[in-house]
Amino acid sequence: MRQRIILEEFINCKEEYLKLDYFAKKLGVSTRTIRNDIKNLEKDYKKNGFYLEYKTRLGYILKIVDKENFEKYFNELPVDIVESPEQRIDSLIVELLLKDGYRTIENLSEQFLISVSQMKNDLKKVDEKLAEYKIEIERKPHYGIKVKGSIEDIQEVLRVEYSKLNRNFMEYRMEFIDKTKLIKIKSIVNEILKKYEIEINITELEELLAHIIILYIKTGIREKNDSIKLEKKEENQVLGEILKNVFKEKRYYFTQRENDYLRNLIKSKIKNTKMTTINVDKNKLKRIMHDYFSEIDKRYKTNLLDEEEFLKLLYIHILALIDRSKRNQSVSNPFSEKISQQYPTVFNLAIQLSKIIEKEYDIKIDQNEIGFIATHIAVPFEKRQKDNFNKKYKIAIVCSSGGGSAFLIKIRLSEIFPNAEIENFSLLDERDVISFDPDIIFSIRELSFKTKAPVVLINEILDDLDNLSIKESVMLVDSMSDIKNPKDYILSLFNKNNFRCIKDSKDYKELLYSMAQEIVDEGICSETYPDDVWEREECLSTIYKNGVAIPHPIEMTGSKNIISVGLVQASVKGTERVPKIIFMISLIKGNLEIHKQISKYLDKIMNSKELVDMLNKSQSYEEFIYKLKIYIGG
Numbered sequence: 001m002r003q004r005i006i007l008e009e010f011i012n013c014k015e016e017y018l019k020l021d022y023f024a025k026k027l028g029v030s031t032r033t034i035r036n037d038i039k040n041l042e043k044d045y046k047k048n049g050f051y052l053e054y055k056t057r058l059g060y061i062l063k064i065v066d067k068e069n070f071e072k073y074f075n076e077l078p079v080d081i082v083e084s085p086e087q088r089i090d091s092l093i094v095e096l097l098l099k100d101g102y103r104t105i106e107n108l109s110e111q112f113l114i115s116v117s118q119m120k121n122d123l124k125k126v127d128e129k130l131a132e133y134k135i136e137i138e139r140k141p142h143y144g145i146k147v148k149g150s151i152e153d154i155q156e157v158l159r160v161e162y163s164k165l166n167r168n169f170m171e172y173r174m175e176f177i178d179k180t181k182l183i184k185i186k187s188i189v190n191e192i193l194k195k196y197e198i199e200i201n202i203t204e205l206e207e208l209l210a211h212i213i214i215l216y217i218k219t220g221i222r223e224k225n226d227s228i229k230l231e232k233k234e235e236n237q238v239l240g241e242i243l244k245n246v247f248k249e250k251r252y253y254f255t256q257r258e259n260d261y262l263r264n265l266i267k268s269k270i271k272n273t274k275m276t277t278i279n280v281d282k283n284k285l286k287r288i289m290h291d292y293f294s295e296i297d298k299r300y301k302t303n304l305l306d307e308e309e310f311l312k313l314l315y316i317h318i319l320a321l322i323d324r325s326k327r328n329q330s331v332s333n334p335f336s337e338k339i340s341q342q343y344p345t346v347f348n349l350a351i352q353l354s355k356i357i358e359k360e361y362d363i364k365i366d367q368n369e370i371g372f373i374a375t376h377i378a379v380p381f382e383k384r385q386k387d388n389f390n391k392k393y394k395i396a397i398v399c400s401s402g403g404g405s406a407f408l409i410k411i412r413l414s415e416i417f418p419n420a421e422i423e424n425f426s427l428l429d430e431r432d433v434i435s436f437d438p439d440i441i442f443s444i445r446e447l448s449f450k451t452k453a454p455v456v457l458i459n460e461i462l463d464d465l466d467n468l469s470i471k472e473s474v475m476l477v478d479s480m481s482d483i484k485n486p487k488d489y490i491l492s493l494f495n496k497n498n499f500r501c502i503k504d505s506k507d508y509k510e511l512l513y514s515m516a517q518e519i520v521d522e523g524i525c526s527e528t529y530p531d532d533v534w535e536r537e538e539c540l541s542t543i544y545k546n547g548v549a550i551p552h553p554i555e556m557t558g559s560k561n562i563i564s565v566g567l568v569q570a571s572v573k574g575t576e577r578v579p580k581i582i583f584m585i586s587l588i589k590g591n592l593e594i595h596k597q598i599s600k601y602l603d604k605i606m607n608s609k610e611l612v613d614m615l616n617k618s619q620s621y622e623e624f625i626y627k628l629k630i631y632i633g634g
Contacts, residue, residue, distance in 0.1 A: 002023075002027055002029075002034075002037050002113065003037055003040060003041050003077060004074070004077040005026075005027065006023055006034070006037060006038070006041065007041070007062070007074055007077070009022075009023065009026070010052075010060075010061070010062035011062065016061070017055060017058035017059040017060065017061045018059050018060055018061070019058075019059035019060075020034045020035060020038075020059065020060075022059070023037075028085030028088060029113075029114045029115065029118050030114070030115045030117060030118045032115050032117070033113075033114055033115045033118060036115075038052060038060065046065075047069065048069055048070060048073035049064060049065055049066030049067065049068065049069030049070035049071075049072075049073065050062060050063060050064045050065060050066075050070045050073075051063050051065070085122075087166075087167065088112060088114075088122065089122055089125050089126060089129065090161055090164070090166050090168075091112070091166060091167055091168035091169075092108070092112065092122055092123070092126055092168075093126055093129065093130065093157065093161065094158065094161050094166055094168045094169050094172075095108070095111070095168055096126070096137070096145070096146070096147045097135075097147055097154050097157060097158050098158070098169075098172060098214075098217060098218055098221060099221055100146075100222065101146060102140060102143040102144035102145060102146045103144050103145055103146065104143075104144040104145075105119050105120065105123070105144065105145070107144070123137065123145070130147065130149070130157070132576075133149065133153045133154075133156065133157050134149060134150070134153055135147055135148065135149030135153050135154060135157065136148045136149065151257045151258060151260075151261045152261065155211055155214060155261060158214045159207070159210050159211060159214065162210050162213070162214060163210065172217050172221070173213065173217060175220070176216065176217050176220035176221075177213060177216060177217070182213075185209070185212065185213065185216070185246050186209060188242075188245050188246050189205075189208070189209060189212065189242060189246065190205075192238060192241045192242060192245070193205075193238070195241075196237065196238055198238065204331055204332065207332060208265065208266070211262065211265060212242065212246060212262070215247075215254070215258055215262065216246070216247060216250065218253075218258070219247060219250040219251070219253040219254060220250060222253040223249070223250055223253050236263050236266070236267075238266055239259075239262055239263045239266055242262075242266075268329065268330060280319060280322050280323070280361070282319070284360065285315065285318060285319065285322075285357075286315065288356060288357065288360060289311065289314070289315060289318075289353075290305065292352075292353055292356060293305050293311070296349060299589075299590055300590060300592050302380070302381070302384065303384075304377075304380050307380045307383075310376065310379055310380045313376060314373070314376040314377070317372060317373070317376060318357065318373070321357075321365065321369050321372075321373075322357070322361050322363060324369075325361075325363035325364065325365065325369075326363065330366070330368070331368055331369065331372075332368055333367075333368035333369070333371040333372055335371060335375070336367050336368055336370065336371025336374075336540060337371075337540065337544070339371050339374045339375060339378065340371070340374070340540050340542065341542075341544050341550070341599060341603065342596075342599060342600075342603065343374060343378050343381075343596065343599075344550070344552060344585075344595050344596070344599050345592045345595045345596065346374050346377050346378045346381060347370070347371075347374045347540075348536065348552075348554045348555070349374070349377055350370045350371075350373040350374035350377055351370055351536070351539050351554055352554060352555070353373060353377075354369070354370050354373060367539060367540040370539065370540070371540075381592075393417050393419070393420035393421070393439050393440060394420070394421050394423075394436065394437065394438045394439045394440075395413060395417060395420050395421070395422045395423070395438055395439065395440055395441075395442065396422075396423055396425055396433050396436055396438035396440075396441045396442070396453070397409050397410055397413065397422065397423070397424045397425065397441075397442050397443075398425050398426070398427060398429075398433065398441060398442070398443035398444065398447065399424065399425075399426065399427070399443075399444050400426065400427060400444065406424040406425075407424065409424075409442065409458070410422050410424055413442065423436055423438075427443075427444075427445070427447075427448075430448070430449045433447075433449075433451065434449070434451060437453075438451075438453045439453060440453055440454055440455075440456065440474065441453050441454070441455045441456065442455075442456050442458050443455055443456070443457060443458070444457070444458060444459070445457070456474065490597070490598060490601050491625070491628070491629060493561055493562055493563040493598070494562075494563055494565060494625060494628070495562065496621040497522070498518065498519070498562055498563070498564035498565065499564075499565045499621040499624065500515070500565070500566050500567070501566075501567045501569055501618070501619060501620075502566050502567060502568045502569060502570055503569050503570050504570055505570045505571045505572070505573065506570070506572060506573070507572070507573045507574040508572050508573065508574040508575040508579070509534060509537075509574055510574075511566065511568075511572065511582070512530070512533055512534060512537065512551055512582075512584070513530045513533075513534065515564050515566055515582065515584050516529050516530035516533045516551075516584065517530050518564065519558075519562065519564060519584070519586050523559075524558055524559050524560040524562065524586065525557050525558040525559065525586045526557035526558075528557070529553055529557060529586065532553030532554055532555060532557070533551050533552065533553050533584070535553070535554055536551070536552060536553055536554045537551055539554075541575065541576075541577060543575060543577040543578075543579050544606055545606045545607060546580065546606050546607075546608075546609045546612045547568075547577070547578055547579050547580030547581065547612060547616075548579075548580065548581050548583070548602060548605060548606035548612060549579040549581065549582045549583065550583050550584075550585060550599065550602055551582065551583075551584050551585070552584065552585040552586070552587075552595070553586075555589070556586070556587045556588065556589050556590075556591065556595070557586075557589060558586040558587050558588050558589070559588065560586075560588065561586070561587045561588055561591065561594060562585075562586050563583050563584070563585055563586075563598065564582075564583075564584040564585075564586070565581070565582065565583060565584075565624065566581070566582035566584070567580075567581055567582075567615070567616050567618060567624065568580055568581065568582065568616070569616065569617075580612055580613070580616045581605075581612060581615055581616055583602055585598060605631070611631060614627060615627055615628065
């Protein structure tokens with residue numbers, strides 16, 4: 001309820017005047033709508049113990065005349081969540097896609113508590129978003145509006161909104177499916193799949209359940225509105241049982257299109273465990289995997305061939321993958337992009353292995369399947385990282401005096417490295433530190449003497465954020481012993497020669513080739529680098545959240561670690577997503593941990609739209625790096 005939000009703003013502003021456009025901007029509605037809200041607040045204001053005083057050019061101010069009555073009135077106001085303008089657009093989309101038939105703009109305005117003019121503006125944005133899914137808004141005089149599109153596209157949009165826990169969607173779900181009912185639906189579907197010995201992975205099961213829940217809500221709305229019953233017999237046994245046991249009476253409110261859609265969805269996502277597996281040369285697959293991971297172990301100094309459980313699970317998965325491909329069956333993997341972003345090198349390893357399997361078995365492996373392979377490969381890498389933190393380290397802490405704050409740091413490091421032998425030293429204890437022969441040194445400043453152990457610079461008083469920084473530092477020094485401060489090192493990868501503001505409209509492929517060729521011309525990577533970058537881009541776009549792109553080659557070939565930056569300040573063609581900042585990465589071959597840590601820092605940047613927009617507006621390298629240093633803290 002906006003009235004409550006408006007009063008909260010007045011209370012928090014402590015006797016300051018607030019204008020209508022202040023609330024309009026905050027709540028994403030017109031000033032006219034806010035004026036109506038204030039009129040509603042002023043009804044019975046004497047009884048409620050307050051009034052809103054208005055002054056020209058200043059706005060409104062809250063005046064409380066009876067504190068007890070005001071508090072009683074305020075506490076009785078509903079605490080409904082007020083959506084942002086973007087969230088309201090999504091809720092409007094859900095409203096139009098879930099319900100059949102025409103809706104008037106006036107009706108929608110009343111439901112969403114906004115003016116007719118604001119609703120018209122919102123619908124323009126709805127038009128733009130739905131156009132991406134080939135869904136249109138049909139307008140008919142005297143009737144209103146309704147959506148027009150294929151059942152496949154409509155269901156996909158609703159599935160996305162359901163996964164985002166859209167406010168409007170959740171309200172409909174709670175109306176038709178309470179918590180007990182939700183558990184029961186999942187249980188019934190699982191029992192039916194088990195009865196028919198159906199094999200389905202957890203991702204595909206969650207997607208199937210989401211579509212069933214969406215259709216259940218749709219049929220519930222139709223039943224509530226007393227729509228015409230559409231009784232039919234379903235020949236597909238699995239779908240027939242789902243309709244009978246999950247939907248019960250609501251199955252009569254299924255449209256034929258929805259019935260066919262769910263049947264086809266079930267067919268495409270599942271297979272019977274008793275199906276005869278297409279003949280695959282299993283010894284050949286084992287040999288391919290052995291040769292590939294033997295090379296990876298040499299390249300990254302890993303021991304993947306010793307991880308029997310990992311190899312067994314990946315082998316079983318690839319067998320099923322080949323089988324699915326031969327039968328033209330597809331799977332979806334909503335986590336492919338996240339894995340690509342957070343584990344770039346691991347995802348590249350999955351691409352390389354996929355290309356070998358494609359060639360050997362004459363199949364095509366899509367990005368969803370590559371994502372599953374990458375998930376398997378990420379497991380032993382994460383396990384190795386965990387083992388590193390649990391191994392027996394000898395750690396030296398060098399502080400001002402070796403006491404006081406050094407003991408606080410020792411307690412913190414004991415939590416991070418539970419099996420480590422940790423000793424405190426002062427900056428003057430040169431001989432004692434050398435005699436201790438540590439594996440790693442944590443120091444508050446650069447040491448005046450040389451040691452064979454890597455030195456990680458830390459703050460004398462650690463805070464919670466430093467715990468993460470310490471872990472990142474140790475991961476980096478394990479791979480590059482000369483790195484002391486990860487933030488400073490990441491910043492050192494940027495330079496003026498590899499920075500550009502892109503002010504002319506370009507094709508995305510052309511833009512990446514141009515940036516990549518600059519790096520080649522400097523002589524710090526292979527001549528194939530531009531082609532390698534685009535080959536990786538074609539597998540799965542590296543344009544991620546808020547327009548941050550992180551292009552890189554499938555295989556690193558650099559003689560130097562650099563991050564090339566392109567601030568996109570013009571339109572870009574040839575890509576569905578619009579890039580705002582391009583961070584092109586070129587690393588020395590084998591630098592797995594550095595690529596991962598760079599991705600972590602860039603992930604923090606891309607999660608802040610304000611920061612991305614601020615960096616994007618930079619007009620020079622100096623301005624860009626200044627803003628970046630403020631954020632990173634270098």
